[in-house]
Amino acid sequence: xxxxxxxxxxxxxxxxxxxxxxxxxxxxxxxxxxxxxxxxxxxxxxxxxxxxxxxxxxxxxxxxxxxxxxxxxxxxxxxxxxxxxxxxxxxxxxxxxxxxxxxxxxxxxxxxxxxxxxxxxxxxxxxxxxxxxxxxxxxxxxxxxxxxxxxxxxxxxxxxxxxxxxxxxxxxxxxxxxxxxxxxxxxxxxxxxxxxxxxxxxxxxxxxxxxxxxxxxxxxxxxxxxxxxxxxxxxxxxxxxxxxxxxxxxxxxxxxxxxxxxxxxxxxxxxxxxxxxxxxxxxx
Amino acid sequence: xxxxxxxxxxxxxxxxxxxxxxxxxxxxxxxxxxxxxxxxxxxxxxxxxxxxxxxxxxxxxxxxxxxxxxxxxxxxxxxxxxxxxxxxxxxxxxxxxxxxxxxxxxxxxxxxxxxxxxxxxxxxxxxxxxxxxxxxxxxxxxxxxxxxxxxxxxxxxxxxxxxxxxxxxxxxxxxxxxxxxxxxxxxxxxxxxxxxxxxxxxxxxxxxxxxxxxxxxxxxxxxxxxx
Numbered sequence: 001x002x003x004x005x006x007x008x009x010x011x012x013x014x015x016x017x018x019x020x021x022x023x024x025x026x027x028x029x030x031x032x033x034x035x036x037x038x039x040x041x042x043x044x045x046x047x048x049x050x051x052x053x054x055x056x057x058x059x060x061x062x063x064x065x066x067x068x069x070x071x072x073x074x075x076x077x078x079x080x081x082x083x084x085x086x087x088x089x090x091x092x093x094x095x096x097x098x099x100x101x102x103x104x105x106x107x108x109x110x111x112x113x114x115x116x117x118x119x120x121x122x123x124x125x126x127x128x129x130x131x132x133x134x135x136x137x138x139x140x141x142x143x144x145x146x147x148x149x150x151x152x153x154x155x156x157x158x159x160x161x162x163x164x165x166x167x168x169x170x171x172x173x174x175x176x177x178x179x180x181x182x183x184x185x186x187x188x189x190x191x192x193x194x195x196x197x198x199x200x201x202x203x204x205x206x207x208x209x210x211x212x213x214x215x216x217x218x219x220x221x222x223x224x225x226x227x228x229x230x231x232x233x234x235x236x237x238x239x240x241x242x243x244x245x246x247x248x249x250x251x252x253x254x255x256x257x258x259x260x261x262x263x264x265x266x267x268x269x270x271x272x273x274x275x276x277x278x279x280x281x282x283x284x
Numbered sequence: 285x286x287x288x289x290x291x292x293x294x295x296x297x298x299x300x301x302x303x304x305x306x307x308x309x310x311x312x313x314x315x316x317x318x319x320x321x322x323x324x325x326x327x328x329x330x331x332x333x334x335x336x337x338x339x340x341x342x343x344x345x346x347x348x349x350x351x352x353x354x355x356x357x358x359x360x361x362x363x364x365x366x367x368x369x370x371x372x373x374x375x376x377x378x379x380x381x382x383x384x385x386x387x388x389x390x391x392x393x394x395x396x397x398x399x400x401x402x403x404x405x406x407x408x409x410x411x412x413x414x415x416x417x418x419x420x421x422x423x424x425x426x427x428x429x430x431x432x433x434x435x436x437x438x439x440x441x442x443x444x445x446x447x448x449x450x451x452x453x454x455x456x457x458x459x460x461x462x463x464x465x466x467x468x469x470x471x472x473x474x475x476x477x478x479x480x481x482x483x484x485x486x487x488x489x490x491x492x493x494x495x496x497x498x499x500x501x502x503x504x505x506x507x508x509x510x511x
Contacts, residue, residue, distance in 0.1 A: 027334065036331045212324030216331055251320060255330040269327045272320040 027257055027264035032184040033216050034200040042115040043175040043203035048154040055158035056080045058151050065148040067125055069140035071101070084108075085156070105156060108163035109134040112170075113153045117204075118142070129153050134166060173237045173277065175206020176213060178230030189218055189253055189268045194228050196220045196253075211250070211275045218253040218268070241277045248275045348384040348421055348428055350464070352474055353377070354506015356398050362499040364440075364484070367450075367491060371409035371442065373402035378476070378504045381511065382430060382462075384421035392421040392430050398502065407443040413456050413480070414438075428464040428472075433457065438482045440498075442489075450489025452496070456482040470510035478502045 050058065063078045068089050077088040088102035112132040119126060125142035127149040132138045143149040160167055170177075177200040186193040196218045202209050219227065222236040233250075240248045250273045257264040321327055356376040360368055380396020393416070400411040419432015438456040443449045458480030464472040482498045 027330075027337070029334075033331070036335070214324070214329040214331075216329060254324065254327045256327050257330055257333050264333070266330065270320040271324050271327060272322050273324055 027266065030188075030266075032182065032188065033255065034179075034198065036215055037201065038118070038120040040117045040119065040204050041201065042117070043170060043172065043206035044115050044150065044153070045169055045172055046113060046115075046150065046153040046157040048158060050154060050158045052159060052162050055155035058155040059085055062143075062148060062152055066128075066141045066143040066152070068101075068103075069128060069142050072123055072125075072142075076100075077102070080159075084159075103139045105131050105139055106133065107156070107159040108165050109136070110156060110160035110165045111168050113156050113160075114170075115146075115149055115153055117146070129156075131156055170203060171234045171237075173241060174208050174234060174275070175203040176208040177201050178219070178233060180229060181218065185218070188266070189255070191218065191220060191253065195226050197227060197230055197233060207276050207278070211273045212271075213252075213273060214254065216255055217271070218255075219250055220253060221251045223249055237275065237277065241279070244279060245277055246279055247277055249273070250275055348382070348387060348423075348464075349511045350383075350472055350508040351379075351381050351511055352396070352472075352506060352508035353379045354474065354476075354504050356400070357503045358398070358400065359501045359503075360498055361501075362481075362497040363495040364491075364498040367442070367495055368409070368411075368498070370406070370444075371402045373400050373409065375399075375401040378502070378506065380415075382417065382421075382464075382508070383511075384428075384430075387423065389423045390421060392419040392432050393417060396434070406445045407449070408441075409443075410439070410441045412439045413482070415456060417460070419460075426466040428466070430462045430464070431460075433459050434478065434480065438484070438498075440484060440487075448490055450487060450491045452484035452487040452491075454482050454484030454487075454496070456480050458500075464508060472508040472510075474504075474506060474508050476502070476504040478504070 048055075059080050060078065063075065067074050068087075071089065071091070073089040073091055075087045075089050077086075079086050084104055084106040086102060086104050088100055090098060090100035093099055110131060111134050112130075114130045114132075116128040116130055117126055118128065121142075123142065125144050127144070127146050128140060128142040129149050129152050130138050130140050141149075141152070143152065157167070178197050179200055181189075181191070181193050181196050181198050183193055185198060186196070189196075199208070199213055199215055199217045199219070201215045202213055219233060221227065222233055223240065225232075225236060227233050227236070237248060252271055252273060253268040254271050255266065255268055258267045259265075354377070356378040358376060377399045378396065379399075380394060382392065382394035382396070384390045384392045395414075395416050397415065398411070398413040400409070402409040413436060415434040415436030417430075417432045417434045419430060422429040422431075435457045436455070438452075438454050440450070440452040440454075442451075458478055460476060460478035460480075462474055462476035464474045466472055478501070480500045480502065482500070484496045484498070487496050
């Protein structure tokens with residue numbers, strides 16, 4: 001009897017021990033953090049030595065190389081005039097009705113040009129250019145390859161500079177979109193709202209990407225100095241670059257999850273980044 | 285004794301494996317306030333974890349809708365019990381389907397049956413209960429506790445030596461409790477206890493008058509599979 005009880009007890013233990021633990025519940029969705037986009041934005045200043053004529057020629061030569069982003073229609077007409085670049089595309093609707101639409105890029109109102117790729121797109125053209133215009137909607141184009149996209153970007157920048165456009169390109173020494181912390185974000189991370197900035201997205205091929213930064217990282221101090229605005233970060237990087245530094249220590253917090261039993265717990269891990277700083281001729 | 289030690293060791297291994305499965309990854313154990321991590325690549329951002337979770341193929345959460353089969357240990361009492369005493373059988377099975385309305389604790393229903401067969405030199409004996417269950421199923425993840433009552437028909441047939449042969453059709457009802465333990469891979473281990481009362485309305489053959497009632501305490505166990 002004793003032996004039978006022991007066997008039953010051990011069998012019960014065996015069964016309980018082998019029972020599959022339930023999978024952890026997904027973490028609760030929080031919308032206070034910067035949204036993550038599938039599109040990838042590359043850091044480039046579109047530097048070139050092109051003249052205005054060469055830039056105009058480059059745009060005209062791209063006549064058959066890109067499509068309008070949303071409609072996925074090829075450009076049927078592309079020209080550059082004194083005002084800017086004009087493009088038009090057309091399509092036939094039900095009932096053989098010919099329709100067309102177009103865009104204008106006024107070079108004197110271009111504020112920024114970004115090189116994009118859409119790896120998750122199901123469309124054939126996975127490279128693109130976003131041209132931001134002061135007081136207007138951005139013009140979004142897609143190209144079959146990076147070279148075509150970069151050529152268009154370079155041409156727009158050359159012509160925008162020639163027309164004294166209020167250009168505001170990304171900071172090339174960091175390469176990330178940075179914003180101030182909101183009350184909710186600072187409360188969640190346990191830092192003062194005045195003691196950090198948050199990264200919205202990281203440009204591909206940027207120093208920030210090389211340093212290991214990720215979107216939603218919080219930067220709390222640069223070389224030991226607390227920062228509150230993105231511009232303070234960029235200024236401190238410039239100071240370090242001017243002093244001949246080849247890297248800069250940046251402290252921050254990374255939001256992540258720790259598994260505790262059957263649930264995910266949001267935690268913020270302190271991280272020290274080493275931002276590479278390009279110097280003419282490499283190291284100091 | 286050797287078997288007991290083997291089972292104990294196996295249980296220890298299984299418990300250890302379960303504990304390891306819940307251990308956080310090394311990059312997730314550092315608490316805020318600790319020294320800064322110098323390799324950012326060792327800390328996976330929350331948005332990446334959220335993306336992995338949302339894009340991972342949904343793990344099918346086992347709903348409670350199972351087919352069960354197992355062995356039945358009946359103990360008879362009542363006026364027919366003496367008649368059935370010579371027909372001790374080892375062919376006792378229980379089978380059926382149990383379903384609850386949702387994966388959470390909810391109402392339970394299902395159908396099931398018990399089958400007892402015996403063939404020997406004296407003849408044959410067959411007892412079959414075909415029942416429906418109504419009750420409530422409690423989700424005690426990974427356990428499931430079902431409480432309810434079964435109601436159905438019972439068929440009894442005995443073909444014995446000489447004139448000892450009879451057939452009966454009656455109703456059967458009674459409360460039952462069962463426990464299901466999820467083992468993974470859509471498989472459950474179950475055990476059930478039931479008291480049932482059967483009254484045979486149409487009993488023909490050589491049965492003494494008044495011997496028409498059978499009470500059964502059933503202890504059952506087996507495996508169940510998600511449908």
